[in-house]
Amino acid sequence: MSGNKKRLVVIGGGAAGFFCAVNAARLHPSLEVTLLEKTSKLLSKVRVSGGGRCNVTHSCFSIPDMVRHYPRGGNFLKKAFHQFFTTDTIQWYSERGVKLKTEEDGRMFPVTNTSQTIIDCLLREANKYGVDIRMNSDVKSLKYEQEAFTLELSDLRMLTADYVVIACGGFAKLAQFGWLQQLGHTIAEPVPSLFTFNMPGNAITQLMGVSVPDAQVKITGSNLLAKGPLLITHWGMSGPAVLRLSAWGARQLATGNYQFAIIVNWLPDYNENTLREQFQQLRFDLAAQKIVNRNPFNLPQRLWQYLVEQSGIQEEKRWADVSAKEQNKLIANCCAQEFKVQGKTTFKEEFVTAGGIQLAEVDANTMQSKIVPHLYFAGEILDIDGITGGFNFQNAWTSGFIAAKAIAADVKPAI
Numbered sequence: 576m577s578g579n580k581k582r583l584v585v586i587g588g589g590a591a592g593f594f595c596a597v598n599a600a601r602l603h604p605s606l607e608v609t610l611l612e613k614t615s616k617l618l619s620k621v622r623v624s625g626g627g628r629c630n631v632t633h634s635c636f637s638i639p640d641m642v643r644h645y646p647r648g649g650n651f652l653k654k655a656f657h658q659f660f661t662t663d664t665i666q667w668y669s670e671r672g673v674k675l676k677t678e679e680d681g682r683m684f685p686v687t688n689t690s691q692t693i694i695d696c697l698l699r700e701a702n703k704y705g706v707d708i709r710m711n712s713d714v715k716s717l718k719y720e721q722e723a724f725t726l727e728l729s730d731l732r733m734l735t736a737d738y739v740v741i742a743c744g745g746f747a748k749l750a751q752f753g754w755l756q757q758l759g760h761t762i763a764e765p766v767p768s769l770f771t772f773n774m775p776g777n778a779i780t781q782l783m784g785v786s787v788p789d790a791q792v793k794i795t796g797s798n799l800l801a802k803g804p805l806l807i808t809h810w811g812m813s814g815p816a817v818l819r820l821s822a823w824g825a826r827q828l829a830t831g832n833y834q835f836a837i838i839v840n841w842l843p844d845y846n847e848n849t850l851r852e853q854f855q856q857l858r859f860d861l862a863a864q865k866i867v868n869r870n871p872f873n874l875p876q877r878l879w880q881y882l883v884e885q886s887g888i889q890e891e892k893r894w895a896d897v898s899a900k901e902q903n904k905l906i907a908n909c910c911a912q913e914f915k916v917q918g919k920t921t922f923k924e925e926f927v928t929a930g931g932i933q934l935a936e937v938d939a940n941t942m943q944s945k946i947v948p949h950l951y952f953a954g955e956i957l958d959i960d961g962i963t964g965g966f967n968f969q970n971a972w973t974s975g976f977i978a979a980k981a982i983a984a985d986v987k988p989a990i
């Protein structure tokens with residue numbers, strides 16, 4: 576540390592670490608800001624995020640609505656969003672020449688359609704405010720003694736700091752949190768979130784590529800239920816409805832080793848009773864037409880054929896000739912078809928770890944540890960995770976900014 580200058584070390588060169596470092600350096604120009612990244616790549620998740628386009632945030636401008644998209648951490652973020660919200664993210668990037676656009680489903684991307692725009696912006700800011708970026712710097716341990724931190728890197732280099740922000744993302748295993756537990760912090764056990772459901776050998780996988788704009792999926796024996804687009808894949812099922820369930824059920828499904836059953840309602844505007852009433856009319860209206868060819872619900876034709884087939888209805892059968900038993904089976908398949916799930920696949924477009932630093936030990940107004948003074952957290956290392964749609968990056972921007980602001984306010988003005 577040179578002279579009276581205070582030094583902040585940010586651990587982690589991802590979205591949260593960068594956002595924190597550049598804002599701290601800007602808000603308090605006399606603060607020496609060093610950013611440590613263990614790999615030789617900066618902002619690597621930002622680069623691949625959103626299929627290479629970076630889904631920066633979500634066009635949601637109400638805090639109560641926004642927090643409903645976080646299976647873990649919503650209450651904590653309710654406070655934090657009052658300081659830095661989606662509107663602030665949009666403005667922050669806009670002031671730096673990065674315009675965002677909103678897609679139909681609310682996801683926001685840079686108008687350039689490339690994550691490189693976000694990376695360039697953050698690197699430009701780091702350069703402008705003199706953030707000292709050090710790659711290949713893997714922090715192994717952290718100690719706080721006599722109002723100063725000592726950081727030890729894996730190559731045995733040592734660093735000192737007055738303030739430390741931990742922004743090293745999610746770790747898959749509890750053991751990887753050991754150095755943070757040594758500081759006295761409690762860790763909510765990490766489990767994956769945002770994954771797709773595997774259904775090995777199930778006939779439904781023959782329909783891979785078929786998607787339904789609106790289906791309802793329920794996990795049996797629980798009250799976990801989601802509605803939305805569903806995609807049939809080579810391995811099983813994906814799409815927003817499935818990913819949402821994987822996030823809300825992340826802990827429960829991990830406990831059961833990803834062996835469970837789901838019930839799909841392919842026609843969520845109906846239940847079995849209302850669909851039965853509808854069938855009476857259809858049998859009358861479409862009497863002479865072959866049931867397999869005449870799909871009255873706008874379901875993808877391949878899916879309709881599959882549902883008819885699974886109900887034991889012969890190809891030649893006309894609507895008028897379907898037996899009561901066959902009709903009941905078709906209604907059940909349309910409204911409550913059961914599938915066995917055996918395993919999961921990580922969703923390659925967006926993946927997060929649920930779990931991390933327990934939120935009760937962090938002040939949501941500053942991101943400061945309640946256990947170690949001058950220690951702060953930002954991003955996915957916290958026990959916060961959102962569903963897909965830009966919610967995870969918003970957590971990174973919000974927590975990174977709040978930590979930066981709190982540190983800048985804490986540092987005495989330079990003499």
Ligand SMILES: Cc1cc2nc3c(=O)[nH]c(=O)nc-3n(C[C@H](O)[C@H](O)[C@H](O)COP(=O)(O)OP(=O)(O)OC[C@H]3O[C@@H](n4cnc5c(N)ncnc54)[C@H](O)[C@@H]3O)c2cc1C
Pocket residue numbers: 586587588589590591592611612613614616618619620621623624625626629630631632712713714715742743744745923924925926927953954955956964965966967968969971
């Ligand atoms: C493929 C993919 C696509 C995604 N797409 C989206 C999306 O479009 N929208 C969205 O909202 N979310 C998306 N996410 C989730 C989002 O990327 C993360 O939630 C977000 O990047 C978390 O930011 P972070 O800075 O907390 O952690 P990270 O981005 O994981 O960054 C942490 C950094 O810390 C470094 N590090 C770790 N330990 C140490 C150490 N001991 N010393 C030094 N450095 C260390 C790591 O190498 C890493 O570079 C996606 C995730 C994935 C995997």
